[in-house]
Amino acid sequence: NAGVTQTPKFRILKIGQSMTLQCAQDMNHNYMYWYRQDPGMGLKLIYYSVGAGITDKGEVPNGYNVSRSTTEDFPLRLELAAPSQTSVYFCASSSGGERLAWAFFGQGTRLTVV
């Protein structure tokens, strides 16, 4: 079982460049999330989605965009990369509706903006 797959694992961007972090899950989960983890900090929610076509902002959405055209995929777009976006990004998914639903995490993408 693949679970939650994130690509790439590592990336270095120059200031002002754009990129898309890919996230795919094969568990037919409705809920998907993007988090960032900064050194010494916890996981901050960037965006989340409760199903295909439905997305909502989390705590730190500025500088990011998402789309959810299919149940499986939830890409995160950085339009104009800034050094403040240097972080480790985690995608997660859960079945959402059930109270006992776990969130499953991808392995993370380490992004450095220089």
Next chain:
Amino acid sequence: ILNVEQSPQSLHVQEGDSTNFTCSFPSSNFYALHWYRWETAKSPEALFVMTLNGDEKKKGRISATLNTKEGYSYLYIKGSQPEDSATYLCAFRGMNSGGYQKVTFGIGTKLQVIP
């Protein structure tokens, strides 16, 4: 922004000691409370999910309790072992105004067990 707080932020214990840490969360719009174990260079792994006030869950030497009325959960580790060294995250699942669930993580408690 929901406040999900964990304390302490870091903890060093000797092998064999028992320890506990706290997660506090809003007492309104509660849906579920999760505990995750997060080892360095890996992704978080689920430990427990609790939904009812008074819930107690146990997995081996690790257990957790839940008080939704006052908004806190305790995680206990009995007889800590070096392999327990990790960051323990709690995550609050609450219902937002649109009727959707939103997951907010605490900063984590970083546990180091000294052999």
